[in-house]
Amino acid sequence: MNSKIIKISIVGRTNAGKSTLINKIIGEKISIQNKKINTTQEMIIGIKNIKNTQILFYDTPGSNFLKISNNQSKKLKQNLWNGIDESDLILYMIDSNRLNMRFLYDQIDKIKEVKKKIFIIFNKIDLISKKKLLPIIAQINNKFKIESFFTLSAKNNIGIQELLSELIKYSYSSKWIYSKDEITNKDDKFILSELLRETMLTYLNKEIPYNISIVTSHYKILKSSEIKIKQKIYINEKRYKKIILGKNGGMIKKIRENCQKKIKKIFGKKIHLYLELIIQ
Ligand SMILES: Nc1nc2c(ncn2[C@@H]2O[C@H](COP(=O)(O)OP(=O)(O)OP(=O)(O)O)[C@@H](O)[C@H]2O)c(=O)[nH]1
Numbered sequence: 001m002n003s004k005i006i007k008i009s010i011v012g013r014t015n016a017g018k019s020t021l022i023n024k025i026i027g028e029k030i031s032i033q034n035k036k037i038n039t040t041q042e043m044i045i046g047i048k049n050i051k052n053t054q055i056l057f058y059d060t061p062g063s064n065f066l067k068i069s070n071n072q073s074k075k076l077k078q079n080l081w082n083g084i085d086e087s088d089l090i091l092y093m094i095d096s097n098r099l100n101m102r103f104l105y106d107q108i109d110k111i112k113e114v115k116k117k118i119f120i121i122f123n124k125i126d127l128i129s130k131k132k133l134l135p136i137i138a139q140i141n142n143k144f145k146i147e148s149f150f151t152l153s154a155k156n157n158i159g160i161q162e163l164l165s166e167l168i169k170y171s172y173s174s175k176w177i178y179s180k181d182e183i184t185n186k187d188d189k190f191i192l193s194e195l196l197r198e199t200m201l202t203y204l205n206k207e208i209p210y211n212i213s214i215v216t217s218h219y220k221i222l223k224s225s226e227i228k229i230k231q232k233i234y235i236n237e238k239r240y241k242k243i244i245l246g247k248n249g250g251m252i253k254k255i256r257e258n259c260q261k262k263i264k265k266i267f268g269k270k271i272h273l274y275l276e277l278i279i280q
């Protein structure tokens with residue numbers, strides 16, 4: 001059979017729902033999602049094979065980092081542009097409920113520079129009437145050359161099939177890059193570390209989740225087919241320790257139990273999770 005591929009980067013402001021869309025398309029949680037900002041930090045590839053076509057989705061960090069430059073954002077920016085550079089087509093994703101036209105025009109202007117086809121995706125259509133978007137779509141269409149517009153709800157799985165059918169039309173003859181059963185470029189250990197980071201984003205406020213690094217140091221399937229996992233949380237400031245541990249260790253307990261539950265849901269096995277907090 002004539003094999004085909006297409007590489008697509010998903011770009012857009014933090015919280016637009018990029019990771020949610022990838023997870024829905026792949027059918028498994030490969031990229032963490034959260035209502036806090038800048039959830040995705042590394043570029044994660046989701047792989048979807050439909051008949052003879054391999055579609056690669058590059059999940060990128062939220063693009064309001066295009067303009068800011070401190071150390072962390074430089075890395076995020078690099079990961080974002082790597083995704084855009086490698087792709088054949090760009091999906092620019094918008095939270096329809098939080099439209100900011102000036103910001104949007106700025107972003108499209110910037111992304112246009114790479115001269116790739118752009119699809120604009122209005123996400124979270126469950127929160128706003130589609131009618132309201134029509135004049136906005138017309139306005140964008142007048143100003144820029146946009147290949148296609150889509151309205152969907154990633155969270156509620158509305159409009160995703162239509163998007164996939166359209167994307168397939170842009171695929172071209174080429175050998176597949178990943179084997180048939182791979183769903184992401186990241187390994188289990190990376191995904192486990194990300195799940196812990198997601199849990200910490202949920203429970204901890206302010207800057208802490210952005211100032212930790214997590215390493216999954218041990219992952220073993222036991223004879224009972226239960227899984228034993230050890231994760232190290234590195235923090236760069238002593239004062240974070242007290243907050244992460246919580247009163248009588250209550251916070252870290254909550255984090256551990258919640259993360260364990262999430263992993264169990266994904267891996268379908270009983271999980272023994274051990275966390276270690278290390279000050280660097
Ligand atoms: N109501 C509604 N919420 C959604 C939809 N899609 C995503 N969300 C929510 O929006 C929030 C952000 O989703 P993410 O997928 O983490 O967003 P992101 O664009 O990957 O964000 P960054 O990684 O920070 O750039 C989460 O709380 C999602 O549950 C949708 O279609 N409708």
Ligand SMILES: [Mg+2]
Pocket residue numbers: 018019020031032033039040059060061062
């Ligand atoms: Mg994300």
